[in-house]
Amino acid sequence: MSTKLYCVPARLSADRESLALALVTPARRARGAQIKQPQDRLHCLLAGLLLRAVLGVTGDHQLQAGPWGKPSLTAGAPCFNLAHSGDWVLLGVGDRPLGVDVERLRTISPALARRQFSPAEQAWAEGDPARLLALWTARESVMKATGRGITLAPEDLEIVLGPDGPETALADGRPWFLHRGALGDHPWCLADTDPDRPVLRMPDPADLLAVSPGGLD
Numbered sequence: 467m468s469t470k471l472y473c474v475p476a477r478l479s480a481d482r483e484s485l486a487l488a489l490v491t492p493a494r495r496a497r498g499a500q501i502k503q504p505q506d507r508l509h510c511l512l513a514g515l516l517l518r519a520v521l522g523v524t525g526d527h528q529l530q531a532g533p534w535g536k537p538s539l540t541a542g543a544p545c546f547n548l549a550h551s552g553d554w555v556l557l558g559v560g561d562r563p564l565g566v567d568v569e570r571l572r573t574i575s576p577a578l579a580r581r582q583f584s585p586a587e588q589a590w591a592e593g594d595p596a597r598l599l600a601l602w603t604a605r606e607s608v609m610k611a612t613g614r615g616i617t618l619a620p621e622d623l624e625i626v627l628g629p630d631g632p633e634t635a636l637a638d639g640r641p642w643f644l645h646r647g648a649l650g651d652h653p654w655c656l657a658d659t660d661p662d663r664p665v666l667r668m669p670d671p672a673d674l675l676a677v678s679p680g681g682l683d
Contacts, residue, residue: 469564471666472557476550487499489515491518494511513548517557546559547564554652562658569602608635608637
């Protein structure tokens with residue numbers, strides 16, 4: 467199957483938020499009810515709605531966590547990964563391991579850049595916030611794709627730079643293709659072993675509430 471990337475704007479009216487709470491899994495419902503910050507709560511609920519609409523996840527028994535906490539379907543396939551930041555919630559779905567990251571445009575401090583990025587990456591970025599964030603999303607997506615997350619040390623992840631920035635990566639004993647884009651001022655990156663770019667889907671939040679479980683293409 468072609469890798470798909472579902473991108474949903476983080477907006478939901480109060481009445482629809484109540485409906486969302488009723489549709490997501492019990493564990494996510496409990497988590498969402500405890501989140502005080504409205505935007506964080508929206509991220510949580512929309513992620514749950516995406517899992518329901520795209521993958522048919524309606525119960526906690528359908529999900530499991532890997533050794534380092536990466537969620538997956540107990541049925542085994544397809545593979546998926548979630549990301550959210552600012553105005554967007556993303557879900558990547560494919561038939562092989564993948565990771566996705568999205569970030570609102572922000573400043574990465576020089577100290578953080580030195581800790582996280584190789585000398586070659588820092589030289590390419592030249593301190594530019596957009597380039598630094600391109601590196602950040604690339605690294606985060608690969609870390610998530612491997613399932614290792616923050617346990618994957620920066621020196622164990624090599625980003626291969628092309629003329630326009632990160633193109634591929636080497637980590638966890640395999641190469642990863644880095645597919646990048648932007649949603650307004652929110653750059654994103656999806657890492658997987660498929661050289662073809664993911665197919666983008668841009669459903670409205672209302673679509674996630676109306677569709678039956680697993681009914682969203």
